[in-house]
Amino acid sequence: MRSDAELVQACLDGEKAAFAALVKRYERPVRAVAMDVLGDYHRAADVSQEAFVTAYRKPTMVILVITCFLP
Secondary structure, three states: OOOHHHHHHHHHOOOHHHHHHHHHHHHHHHHHHHHHHHOOHHHHHHHHHHHHHHHHHOHHHHHHHHHHHOO
């Protein structure tokens, strides 16, 4: 199994399958956090999907946010 860092680098290199692997790995945890915040399953599903769409469209922005806010 490839590490998150390897998958992110592959995404930046244009490998769509790597992005799909990240979505599969993190779809449920992201939706769970959204559900905790929003309290509505359908809104949480929409918000988590939008987060992945944004990550796909602007991967360097996501990396910047991660490196700024995570230890």
